Amino acid sequence: MAVPPVIEWRDGAVRILDQRRLPDAIEVLHCTEVAQVMEAIRTLAIRGAPALGVAGAYGVALGAHRYNAESDGPFADHLDRVVEDIAGTRPTAVNLGWAARIVRAAAEPHGEDAEAGAAAVLERAQALVADNDRRHDQLAAHGAGLLAPGAQVLHHCNTGPLATGAGFGSALGVIQAAHRQGKVSVWVNETRPLLQGARLTTWELDQWGIPYTLITDSMAGHFMQRGVVDAVVVGADRIAANGDVANKIGTYTMAQLARAHGLPFIVAAPMSTIDFETATGDDIPIEERGAGEVRGHGAARWAPGDAPVANPAFDVTPNALVSAIVTERGVARAPYTTTLAAWHEPVEAVVA
Numbered sequence: 001m002a003v004p005p006v007i008e009w010r011d012g013a014v015r016i017l018d019q020r021r022l023p024d025a026i027e028v029l030h031c032t033e034v035a036q037v038m039e040a041i042r043t044l045a046i047r048g049a050p051a052l053g054v055a056g057a058y059g060v061a062l063g064a065h066r067y068n069a070e071s072d073g074p075f076a077d078h079l080d081r082v083v084e085d086i087a088g089t090r091p092t093a094v095n096l097g098w099a100a101r102i103v104r105a106a107a108e109p110h111g112e113d114a115e116a117g118a119a120a121v122l123e124r125a126q127a128l129v130a131d132n133d134r135r136h137d138q139l140a141a142h143g144a145g146l147l148a149p150g151a152q153v154l155h156h157c158n159t160g161p162l163a164t165g166a167g168f169g170s171a172l173g174v175i176q177a178a179h180r181q182g183k184v185s186v187w188v189n190e191t192r193p194l195l196q197g198a199r200l201t202t203w204e205l206d207q208w209g210i211p212y213t214l215i216t217d218s219m220a221g222h223f224m225q226r227g228v229v230d231a232v233v234v235g236a237d238r239i240a241a242n243g244d245v246a247n248k249i250g251t252y253t254m255a256q257l258a259r260a261h262g263l264p265f266i267v268a269a270p271m272s273t274i275d276f277e278t279a280t281g282d283d284i285p286i287e288e289r290g291a292g293e294v295r296g297h298g299a300a301r302w303a304p305g306d307a308p309v310a311n312p313a314f315d316v317t318p319n320a321l322v323s324a325i326v327t328e329r330g331v332a333r334a335p336y337t338t339t340l341a342a343w344h345e346p347v348e349a350v351v352a
């Protein structure tokens with residue numbers, strides 16, 4: 001069966017490939033209300049920072065199209081509320097609010113003309129999605145040069161097209177591009193608690209024919225010690241202006257392990273993931289998720305039903321542990337405050 005798009009706008013609705021069901025079933029959510037898009041985001045039917053950006057953009061477009069002057073008050077206030085609601089669903093991935101705000105701004109010149117405003121919002125959302133695609137292709141090409149032919153690469157979480165809604169993804173895009181230049185293989189961390197590595201990264205690598213071995217997160221150090229890991233490549237949910245990286249919980253552990261074993265720790269993300277308003281990783285909000293995700297998975301539960309739980313969805317890797325940050329602009333090295341700032345582009349350039 002052909003795999004449907006990760007997310008698309010079709011016939012006035014947002015269609016989302018339900019990642020909670022992968023790899024067992026291919027199901028598409030048909031969202032005709034903003035609340036449905038928000039629920040899909042909250043429950044990780046769609047996830048990964050750049051894909052969340054696409055969901056945010058289409059979510060605002062949906063909100064604009066569903067506007068009802070009688071019940072929703074002034075159009076501008078309605079759009080502001082939609083942006084705020086969507087941006088708040090998952091606080092760490094900066095792309096979500098970033099895209100929602102950029103798309104919402106397209107309605108500004110149209111004031112209370114809701115029809116023209118909604119058309120402008122949708123047009124900008126579609127432009128942003130096309131731009132996202134192009135940027136991920138460039139990013140992957142830049143990063144591929146960092147991996148030697150035959151490299152054994154350790155990857156955490158999921159960063160393929162499921163997570164970006166574009167191209168071959170960010171970190172997995174780099175791995176895919178490197179594979180085309182000279183076979184690489186991947187150590188796939190299962191990525192507890194929600195198993196994005198085990199369920200989604202394996203599924204994508206299978207489709208591309210890239211060899212991989214699935215391991216539990218706690219095995220990573222063992223394989224580094226054995227000398228069978230050449231580099232760690234991960235994505236990011238938000239990168240602070242100084243190069244501190246928020247990514248899936250467990251990433252910081254991988255970065256420390258990479259440092260201890262003298263391995264490059266490479267972060268791949270589009271410029272939209274770099275938050276120049278956030279000075280350091282200390283300022284990045286970390287999403288705390290429900291206890292049930294740690295006590296079990298799906299219908300299975302392995303801990304007492306009332307076991308006290310902590311469940312931060314992300315952690316922060318200090319810039320000192322990051323060997324390189326790959327974006328569509330190239331490969332940045334420390335000091336990131338300087339090298340990333342040199343690539344900062346105004347929003348107008350993104351939506352031009």
Ligand code: MRU
Nearest residue numbers: 047048049157159163235236248
């Ligand atoms: O909780 P998730 O699945 O949305 O977390 C995703 C990640 O941490 C990814 O590594 C990150 O968003 C980069 S995706 C290209």
